[in-house]
Amino acid sequence: MATLRDRLDHVLGVKAADSLADAFDMQTVEDLLRHYPLRYATQGQPLSEEAPEEGAHLTLVGVVTKTDLRPMKNRRGRLLKVELDAGSAKPVEITFFNGDKVSYLVKQGVRAMMSGTVHYWRPDRWNLSHPSYLILPEAGESVENLTAVRGSGDLRGLAQSAKGAEGVDVSFFEREYIPVYPATAKVQSWDVLACVRQVLDQLDPIDDPLPQDLRAERELLAVSDALRLIHLPERKSDIEQARERLRFDEALALQLVLAERRHDAAGRVAKSCPPRTGGIATEFDKRLPFELTAGQKQVIAEISDDLSAPHPMHRLLQGEVGSGKTIVALHAMLQVVDAGQQCALLAPTEVLAAQHYRSLRGMLGELGTAGELGAADNATKVVLMTGSMSTSTKKAALLDAVTGEAGIVIGTHALIQDNVEFLDLGMVIVDEQHRFGVEQRDALRAKAKDGVSPHLLVMTATPIPRTIAMTTLGDLETSTLTELPRGRSPITTRVVPARMHPKWVDRAWERIREEVGQGRQAYVVCSRIGEEEDKPKAKGRKAKPEEEKEGPTTHAARDVFETLSAGALAGLRVGLLHGRLPSDEKDAVMRAFNDGDTDVLICTTVVEVGVDVPNATVMVIVDADRFGVSQLHQLRGRVGRGKHPGLCLLITETSPMGTAMARLEAVAGTLDGFELSVLDLKQRREGDVLGSAQSGTARSLRLLSLLDDLEVITAAQDLAREIVESDPGLTRHPGLATMMRAAVDGERLEYLAKS
Template sequence: MNSSLVPYLDLPVAKVVRPPDPTSDAEKQRAGLIAQTIKALPAMGIDTVRDLVYYFPRNYLDSATLTSFLELTQSDEDVTLIARVLTLTQRRTYNGDKILTNVEIGDAQGGRLSATFFAKSQAGARYLERMLRPGTQAIFSGKIREYRGREQLSNPDYELLDVGTDYGQESIARAGDLLAVYRGRGKASSRGIRTVLREVLTELPDVDEFDPIDPAIRAERKLLGLTDALRAIHRPASAADYASARGRFRYEEALVLQTELARRRAAARSHAGRARPGRGDGILAEFDSRLPFALTGSQVAVGETLAEEIASDTPMLRLLQGDVGAGKTVVALRAMLQVVDAGGQAALLAPTEVLAAQHARSITEMLGDLGEGGTLSAAPNATKVTLLTGSLGAAARKQALLDAASGMAGIVVGTHALLSDIVQFADLGLVVVDEQHRFGVEQRDVLRGRAKVMPHTLVMTATPIPRTVAMTVFGDLEVSTLTDTPARLHARSTHVVPEANERWFARVWERLGDEVRRGHRGFVVCSRISDEAQEDEATADVEPDESGGAEGPPRHLHTTLETAAMLSEQPALAGARIGVLHGRMAPEAKDAAMAAFASGEIDVLVSTTVIEVGVNVPEATIMVVLDADRFGISQLHQLRGRVGRGADAGICLLVSPADPLSVAGQRLSALAESDDGFELANIDLRLRREGDVLGAGQSGYSSSLKLLRVIDDADLIARARDDADRIVAVDPSLAGHRMLAGAIAEMLAGREEFIERT
């Protein structure tokens, strides 16, 4: 291995690229551009040659297929235009979340077109204002769309051209017909980055021996070597060139991530656990004999898998997913009872006190006298179910801690309070984590560390996860899926209500009143607690639509307190008992509100998304979601899963001002048309930005994926996972794969949160 190559890749860009001595006006301009760009690169996290060559183009402009303004005749057409900025105006979008920049562009023949850009911050808006001053000439590339009867370019890529010199046109010619476009920042423009990269690539030696992808795998997968791929992705001679390069780097990203996850799976399997075999005469057998319903086929199949793994001395580490109402709780409870039969304990960790209390109530109700261990009314083989949360009084908390430490409680349900140092278990055999995305692996391991030997672990999620996401977000877990759901007596319907239609909006409250008069109950969900709240309690898992934001003042959002007051004055709800529930209430107040709603003392519960998962009130038949476009598909699907859980049909009314043709409108339409969580999850992936796919909590590596797209690259990720498993099976320490190990270390540097969240 030629170690002299390593310093070149790791040298500061400023040491490798120096501005040339100017001999002409064009060279003076070029020298200034290089100097300015090199100075600005560190602010973008680009310090070394390696950093720079892995800063890939965001797009390519094809100067060979320039479009004439006269040819702009249809929507959804991809165009590339050379034009001059005529005017620039800025204003807030309707919902106030973004700043809309509208640029009028035109050509010498009088052609005109509007181009719109959306900035999330004042700094982003000022950058656009500085770059696209009237008189500026640029290449604009994007898709033509119709908005309010006018054709426009929405968020196009653009490349500034110098006025008065031929440098801009020369820069296109040097790259052939394809012009690489980079995401600039500050004084590092796309053109500057491309110019500096050209100098780096000219001096780049052969670096194939530093490729993280093993030569044998490169040959098997027909991938470009590192050197050729770097040159092809930055300076492609054809579309085929950059397609090959991008495919190779997508695979590299997938392999690096999947190898780290494979190592973690192997490490988990290496721990010694304790087998917890089932028995035919214990509490599980008695529980099964009392079930008032038949398990579904997938519940039986998944249950058998869990039982087999729990009976092994290799610690189970498995994800259980299923659609709303698929019956995950009973599957998890049967696994917990198997552990109790074997003399161990199970702990169920829930993200909120509302959900923890709901789980404790549900489990206790399902077990009946089998859950009354330690009392005179307990059945033979009975165990005790204990709830441990931060809001317990001193006496109740002391008893719960004693139940866990003594082994009296076979099942302990709790929130983050379970992670406290003072919580001890007699023999913890199974950890069940509900809604894993709200916890980190480090929190999961705190609880697992309370056991004398490594316990089995079952992670549950109520949000259906497409295969490609499961391989990335939950890549260190084996996945089990409940593919069918117990039959409901009635279908659940969903309807979108345009808020601007006053008659329809009024009918929403009439419909809610109808359900209350029939003896049913209803939810009204808001995204905010009050106008004073600075942040939504409900973090919508998609951003507001960028293409349909109307111009105008910031949008007023409905709040729980305002809505509860308004409903109390609605003639259609005269006599209805209205309650409020949100995350800033004291724990005892939240429990009281939920208990009152469950018992029928409250008819209508106005709530934030604290009722999103796990809340089970069979008498609830209607849900109204205000500002529904503020929520993502999966969140809305979970919310509506709270109604229609009993003997009566459920209905969900999604109230929104969103344009039906906007992305937000499409999300709501998809919900109205489908009640299949897995189908909706795939639609969600298609409508959302890549950075949002893994959720705001999955920041770090996920949000900095350069080319890999978990939306589109399922097959590629699967191939990388297979290759990673083969590598780790033979070389778990990666001693023979030093470049791959180095790439993993670089990925983890500053990005531990992503892997830890999995």
């Protein structure tokens, strides 16, 4: 017998366990049983009502009614055309390209299971091309173990996995739902299935971590039943009920981690920073040349209340591009400075850190020049600290921080280094929080005095749907800015299909010249830098000719700079900015653009966030299909920041009928960042957003949908907070603690926070 905590090598043997560990990092029985099927091969009749979608994966059982072995037109060999009666209105057409190898098994009259992908070769004609197949006993025959497996591909592998001492257990293929698992080249789906069946045959009863009354209230299966039915369902309702229970487990595991974080933060001590009458914050308010929006005033009040408390603030400030988050953050910093403490602002790039430094100094004026001639009496000092600064400049910044001379310290990851010390750090602000993880935030917060935690404000201009905020940032209170400050101009976005209308691209450069002719400026954004950044060939092999031709050629910033400077934009002052420039050169290029000494800035995504040049009115994004939805929204937010309307042109060579073009049209169709953030998640698919493709690990959310499961997430959040409030550390709930560790580990939650 086996328990969830047993090691797989004790249950399956060393060889199988090592394979699962190498492929999926599985160590225990529970790791294997929570490797849920991606889908199920079914023997239903899905074809009688409507045609399947292009690319859909079908598994059919039927009788071969016709075969035709014929020569291939363009290469040697013969293909086999097959018609399969699967109970639908018309026979299903199937093509095998290795006809001579298949025809001796796939013959008229045999009963077979076939599994493959739908391909349309005419608008009204589709087939399954070269599917995997398995020859089955005749319908109505008593099912007995076969001595040999007759078939190919995945289905043959599945049959081999069902082969025992007496032969192949064909009865398994009479099941209505056959699980298909995430797999690798070395560990196929049928290998996983064989291991799962072996484990389930030995599994002891499981103590359910959820109380019976909660399961009854939510009509949830027992966890032992859910884990069996998710792998070996008898009917569709089994799959739905199992997923519902296991989905709630995932939501609760995440919310327990976040609830523990909240509880831990609530127990920490912070220095109270109440507003001070007549301080620098009051003086700053008096000098503001514009009126704050109602939303900004409300959020400033919320943050002010948090800062006045004797425990650390944990707040997320989110808002549309250009909604005025910086002015809100600055007001919070000045309230902390009035209380005699320091603030640190962490930015993800040197360009953004330098932009924040110039922006805050500009807004503060003489209030931000302490120690300089002409400084106001109650001024503070603002300093910048980045990794590529000169040694003397960095030493001066370090001294200002450790002596308390600087009230506001702005920097990149350089702020997290061990040699950076503060006299009395009272608040940490993290801009573009998704670029940083919890560990990095905590490293900066640890620079406060012993026994004290600084207040924390994290900001993002990437709107976060409520379910995602609850699932990844549930330890933070949330403030949202929805209004745009007065004076912001509308932005028009247009897609430029270069393949269909090459002259429209020429017109894009003309629009830039027209805007520059009226005294304004423009950006041209490229997806890559160029030259040595180009993809290296894999070691040990040469690229095949077809590999070299794959995909459209993208335009590098360096090449576009040279082409436009000598061509369409000749005579204009054109600058080049990218992440590989030395720090001082990047700063000089950005200053020239800020000061109006550069007409057109050709750049990469280093200008994605935080760059504020009100005179810039046009942005042309080259190869726009190479950017994500949220990234495009962020980029176009760099224009329309002044009194003149903004124009964003999305140049693409992608197919006008493809999904990439649909994504660009969607971006062009709305300026609502929250709507686009949902679209972004749908476009990328949640399996990609939270799966091994991006996180680098096979562990991620498996069943919980961040878009669709608001009710589940909300219920799990309420329950988790209630449990942690009464039982911090979950000492009285060992089952929940185990479930939490099994369903979500620290690495995965760290990735979720960055997603």
